[in-house]
Amino acid sequence: MIGKTQGVFQHLIIIFLLLAAVWVSAAERASFGMIVKPVSDEYARFIGLDGPEGAYVVSTPASGGLRPGDVILKVDDAPIKTPADLQEVIRVHQPGDQVQLMIARGKERVQISYALKSAASSGAGFRPGQAARMPSGLGSFPTIESRDFEKEVLKSERPVLAYFYANWCVPCKTYLPIMQEIGQQHADVKIVGIDVDKSRDIVNRYGISGILPAVILFNGGREIDKVMRVSKKALVDVLLTKIRKDGDEIEVFPSIGKGHWITDVAFIKDSGWLTSRDSDQTIFIWDYRQGALVRTYRAVKSALSPNGAYAALADKNRTAIAVVDIAKQKQSLIQTKLFIEKLAISPFGNAIAGFGAEQNGRFSVNIWTPDNRLIRSIPVDPENNPLMVQFAFSPDGASFALSTLNKLEFFATENWERKTVVTMKGAARVLQFTSDSRAILAPGVDENLVDLQGRKTRGIGGRTVVGRPDARLLIVDNGDNSFRLMSDKSGGTGLRFAGHRAPVNAGAVGDAVRWLASGSSDGTVRLWDPATGDEMVQLLAFGNGEWIVITPEGYYNASARGHEFLNIRRGSRVYGMDQFYDVFYRPDIVSAKLKGDPIAGLVTLTVEEAIKNPPPAVQISFLPDRTGDAKVKVCYRVQSTGGGIGEVRLFQNGKLIKSDGFYREVASQDMMATLKLTQLDGGTVYRDMRSLTIREKQSPGAVVLRAKGDVFEECLEMETIAGENEIGLAAFNASNTVQSAMSTARFLSTRASDEPHLYILAVGIDRYRDASINLKYAAKDARDFLAQLADKAKTIYKPDNIHLTRLIDERAGKSDILKAVEKLASEVKHGDSFIFFNASHGLLLQSQYYIVTGSFDGSLNRSESLISSNEIVEMSKKIKSLSQLYIFDTCHAGGVDAIVSGLYDARMSVLAKKMGLHIYASAGSVETALDGYQGNGLFTHALLEGLKNGAAVDKDKSGAVTVKSLGIYARETTREISNTLGHPQTPLMINFGKDSRLFEVR
CATH class of the missing domain: 2.60.40.10 (Immunoglobulins)
Known part of the structure; x- marks a missing residue:
């Protein structure tokens, strides 16, 4: 297995390959005998270089005078601009030759004499574009590069198994016989090798992480499935069953691996939040009750506290550290004199550890308080490769452990005294305290469980499950990407949890949380029922800002384009989730699942039923x-x-x-007549959805x-x-x-463009026939929005080409609104723009969204006073404009809880996709609507601020405010203000179709 530490080597140029003898008998050649990598811009600035030149020394033999962190600038008189230059220099040398090196050691420039080493060489190595020669008797298979990928894989008439490997990866060579055996048994399947170091574009496209070897099965030009860490033939056999004609398994799966592998997970106590951290140093904050991504922190280097409550984030220069209290969203800043390589932070956020190079070229681990006070500096022996240095805080915050080559040290954080020094053999790949804080797990060394007194034992392996100080919980790998949950208080083999496509790296539980969380190298965080082993949801964030939370039944919540990374497979056929969007985009069902509620009553259609x-x-x-x-x-x-x-x-x-x-329309008018608008709270909506299920199933x-x-x-x-x-x-x-x-x-x-026209229909209703539901700011919101946008639009449209229709209070009944739409339908042309603004009551009932018009008299009679989402679709079709924006600033009389919010999101998103247009939608409570904000409803206030401050909205300096940019500004402004008011409100901005300009910024 290539773990987290070894995975880093993908980005290194390895000058001295000890693995050469695995392939062929070797001859002697000269070598520097070290591992180097390119110099980063940030490190070049830190040590005073003019630019990123030279070769950064990652590891080196103990003799020779070089240290990790040195930068080789010259060999004899030859300048070294990149690591590849070293290979050119030594071609004329023999092992044992002395060369003169000019190096940068921090800000110093040092000249040393260096004796070249001896390394195995051969002209018949494993190279892209050539056959990969296996050990005698096992045959060969071709390797391909990026230029051949489409022809050999995507356009292949046969199914293709793509075997991702690296020359430096020992398991990749060890498991090659598995692939050869597969090839012999399945003549109808093509097998190709892909070198991850030579085909980075393919690696990034298909999400191959540092876990090698990996195999992806392609058929008909589409990815069918993948397995990382191909250690057993059975794993590949299971892959191949998915392209057989008799295969009828139905599976919903995200494009796993397109994110980076998960290294840490934790539930923040008393918050409803789950934190995760990935190998790209990004920290994600998930709402595990709603099933949604809340916030993202990106940094070049980062760390999470053991309890997930605090984060440490290095700045882009890697010399300053932001300390973040995640729940309170507060930050402090530490200025350091280190070039930061690694970070750790205590569970209370009161101590931050950073490892890196000082400006004299030496490495140390420094400890600071959040107020920028240096507590202690611990020198690190120069013989240590920086990759070998691992450190961690205990879950109770009382201890700090530091692992270097052949040594493990424990410190008491109360006074930072060194309490115990333990001699080890080798270096730990990962360092984790057990959940009871009494011992360290150190995979990579022989005796991998060490208690605070230095006593060493051979543990069962695994990764710590954080969050339970009373029990030593572990996630133990089963070798097939499944895991079992083990405890020092329970015997047996443990319950099996199956679903991840790569090894599991982290686990978490919580005192008041009913789920077990696991984080894997497949890029997913999964929540499980620890009593049954059943998967509840997958949480997956991609590097482009999109995300998905999906249940095993196929229902999901996602960012605006997150569903594009979701697929459904039945046998050899793969469907995009976009094809099922109308049915399976259901944030309300995801939320119900995470509450532990049965969802059968909410499910109108399963994936299995749909795909038949x-x-x-x-x-x-x-x-x-x-x-x-x-x-x-x-x-x-x-x-x-x-x-x-x-x-x-x-x-x-x-x-x-x-x-x-x-x-x-599926609701019964008799049933509707018995309800009042204020009765439509989350519970009523929930029961209503369940009663709808039977009728919709039919x-x-x-x-x-x-x-x-x-x-x-x-x-x-x-x-x-x-x-x-x-x-x-x-x-x-x-x-x-x-x-x-x-x-x-x-x-x-090529026809000439007509002069563009803008049509705005604004509806605002404060006064209803049923006076008990009257509002305060809706009518003013409609007037203000209409006037302000019309004025701004003059930067694009001639004044005579701006057409305004305003319907207020008693003139905004259902018939009035529909008549206005009919009139506009006869006037608006394809090239015109149309905007519909509505400020009123809104409601959710039996999978429909409704506008409550001014003719509402207290009876939920849809034909008389409610405009449904279905009718809104028909409105959109009648109006010919290809550029349409619908704005719904509605008040939900029954309140806006998790159920209402989730279903509101689902219905509005499906509505926007169905019509192929843009929707701004904000649902607030009556209390929020009546309070208002500075003379308008809160969401309309945010829109008006965006219209006033075009330069602030136009963040990319395009010179115009567009539909999308105004939506983003209004959403963030509403969210920020509502949080300060104690009524959190996050509007939906749903964009289908092309973006368009609203006005120019002048």
Whole structure:
């Protein structure tokens, strides 16, 4: 297994390969006998170099005069600009030759005489593009590089097993016979090797972490599944079952590994938050009750306290440390004289440890208080490779352990006296205190369990599960990426937890938390029921800011584009979760699952049920590359693949322009009549959703206007818009539960652009026929937003081209709003922009979102006074504009709890995706609405501030405020102000379709 320490070597240039003899009989050649890497910009500045030149010494033989941290600048008279230059220099030398080295040792410049070492060499090594020669009798398989990947893998007619290896990786060579045996047994499968050091683009694309060897199975150009640490043939055999025709296993899986592997997890006490840290030094704060990512901290070097409550973050120059109280969101700053390589922080945040080079080139571990006071400096022997230095605080904060080569030291944090020194053999790969703080786990040394008195024993291995000081809990690897939970107070083999695709590195429990958390090299954090071994959810954050939380049933919460990293597999067929978005994007179900509530009553459709009726295949017929015509004929074909044909949706530039389905209203009017608006709290909504399940199970989705059979073909005249036109086509299966992948076609319209017009329809309702639900600021919000945006829009539109419609109070009944939409539908053109602003009551009932209009008299009669999300879809289709923004600043009379918030998120997101447009949506309580903020509703206040302060909104200095940038500004402003007011409120900003300018910044 290549662990966390060895995984770092992916980025090193290894000058002295001790592994050469594994492959071939060797001849003698000269070598420096050390490991070097490029010099970073930050370290070059730290030691006074003009730029990142030279070769940084990572490790070196004890003799020779070099130290880790030295930078080789010259060999004899030859300048060394990069590590590769060292290889060129020694080509003319023999082992034993003396060379003169000019080195930078901190800020000093030193010249030393160095004797070259001897190393094995051969002209027949393992090189990309050549066959990888196995030990005698085992045969060979080809290796490929990036330029051949598409041809050899993605376009292969056969399934492909891609074997990711590195020349420095001993297990990669050890397990090659497994792959050869697979090749002999499965002639229909192609096997290729990919060198991770030579194909970094492929490695990054498919999320291969430092756990090698790894295997990815491809079929039909798509990734089917992967396994990291291929140590058993059975692991590859399981992979191959997923492409067999008789395979009917259905699995929901995120694109694991596209993030970095997880190194730490912990539950913050009394907070509802789970913290995790990955190998890229990023710290994630998760709301484990809601199933959502709360916050992210990025740093070049970082550390989490054992209890997850505090973080230490090095700045970009690696000389200063931010100390973060995560729950309180408070920070302090420590200025150091070290170039920081590693960090640790105590569970109380009162001591911070940093290891790194001083400006004299020597290494030390320094301890500071958060107020920048140096407590102690511990020198580190120069013979230590920096990778060997490990240190940690105990969970109770009373002890500090430091591991270096052949030595383990314990310090008492009360006075920082050294209490115990223990002689060890070798260096620990990882250093962890046991959860009871009484001993250290030190994988990598023979006797890997050492107590505070220095007594050494051979433990069972594993990783500490933090959070239980009364029991020594451990996660123990089973060797197949599953693990078992062990305790010093329980015997037996422990319960098996299976699901991770790579080894588990960290575990956590909490006093008031019912779940076990695990963090793995597959990039996921998973929550489990420790009593049964059942997985509750996966939490996965990607390097691009997107994230997913998903239940085993397939229901998920995600960032705006997080679902793009989620797939569903049945046998050899892989579907994108985007095809199931309407049904399975359900933050409310994720939240219910994490509360431990049964979700069967909320589930209208399972993945297994949905995928049994696959979506149809769709195809757009030929379109011209360019046209000057005002209209173009678009023809398309939809063909059943076994699940029939349901609703067909056609999009232009991302916006829905045609669909042939309508949506049934499922609620009983008799039942509705018995409810009051203020009764629709989270509990009522929850029970209502459960009562809906049975009816939706019988006939989910849209009702299609006409039956289509197994093949459906249609043509229509579509109005073009000047510039690029992108046509998108998607179709559902007959039950309208699974959508096809989107088919797209593009053409360029050379027609002249019409003068753009802006249409704004603003609705604000304070006074209702039922006066008991009257609001205070909604009408003013509509007036203010309309006036301010219209004024700003003059920077783009002529004043005569800005058209305003305002509906207030008694003039904002349902019929009034729908009449206004009908009028606008006859006026608005494709190239115009349309904005709908609504400030009023809103409600959630039986999977629908409703606007409560001014004609509401206390009776929940939808036909008279409520506008449903289905009707909003129809409004959008009628209005031809391809650039539409809908803003809902609504008050939920029953309050906004976790259930309401999660379902609100789900319904609004599906609504935006369905229409292919942008939605700003904020749901607050009546109390918040009546309080307002500086004369407006809070969310509208944030929007108005964004309109006033365009320069602050335009952070990328584009010269304009756009739909997306205003949304981001309003969301952050609302969240910040609402937290200070004690009524946390985070608006949703949902963007489908193209971004567009609202006004120019002048």
